[in-house]
Amino acid sequence: MLPADLDAVLRIQAACYPAVMQEPATVVAARMAVACGTCLVGSHEGVVRGYLFAYPSRLGLVTELNAPFTPARQPDTLYLHDLAIEPCALGCGLARALVDDALRRARALGLAHAALVSVQDSAGFWQALGWRAAATHDAGLDTYPPGALYMVRTPA
Numbered sequence: 001m002l003p004a005d006l007d008a009v010l011r012i013q014a015a016c017y018p019a020v021m022q023e024p025a026t027v028v029a030a031r032m033a034v035a036c037g038t039c040l041v042g043s044h045e046g047v048v049r050g051y052l053f054a055y056p057s058r059l060g061l062v063t064e065l066n067a068p069f070t071p072a073r074q075p076d077t078l079y080l081h082d083l084a085i086e087p088c089a090l091g092c093g094l095a096r097a098l099v100d101d102a103l104r105r106a107r108a109l110g111l112a113h114a115a116l117v118s119v120q121d122s123a124g125f126w127q128a129l130g131w132r133a134a135a136t137h138d139a140g141l142d143t144y145p146p147g148a149l150y151m152v153r154t155p156a
């Protein structure tokens with residue numbers, strides 16, 4: 001993901017989430033800057049149609065909605081904050097490709113875990129990709145709409 005992708009990312013976010021979950025452009029741009037090695041875009045037929053925001057964190061920690069990324073000094077986890085595919089490109093395998101790429105990067109960074117918060121009834125999708133529900137006591141989970149679920153897997 002490059003700064004030039006910001007407009008596409010905001011367009012995809014607008015298409016994929018309700019108003020209450022839209023994160024401001026300033027926050028999104030700051031995240032790209034602080035975690036450029038683990039934030040990815042995916043193209044379909046030459047157009048950016050999907051994105052994945054992730055950064056090195058610690059197991060059990062949740063990024064609050066609208067909060068900046070604070071990469072951990074001694075990370076053990078790749079935290080996937082947001083994965084979204086524009087509706088016109090759903091079902092093309094773009095989401096799986098982005099997650100696979102992120103997990104490869106987690107392995108290259110020597111991270112033992114990957115984690116995320118599943119929203120919008122996406123738990124079935126994540127389970128299909130090898131993730132499982134896990135406990136967290138991080139109050140950041142409460143910043144998400146009801147039904148949000150903390151999930152983990154190993155990057156291997």
Ligand SMILES: CC(C)(COP(=O)(O)OP(=O)(O)OC[C@H]1O[C@@H](n2cnc3c(N)ncnc32)[C@H](O)[C@@H]1OP(=O)(O)O)[C@@H](O)C(=O)NCCC(=O)NCCS
Binds near residue numbers: 121125
């Ligand atoms: C969740 C989302 C990223 C999935 O995108 P997608 O385009 O359907 O994903 P892919 O085409 O890469 O599918 C990957 C696999 O997941 C499976 N899958 C997709 N949705 C599924 C679901 N709800 N339940 C079970 N499996 C699912 C697909 O069948 C596919 O399996 P296969 O590779 O064995 O054929 C997409 O629906 C989305 O952007 N939703 C809006 C944003 C959102 O809520 N993101 C989740 C944030 S936690």
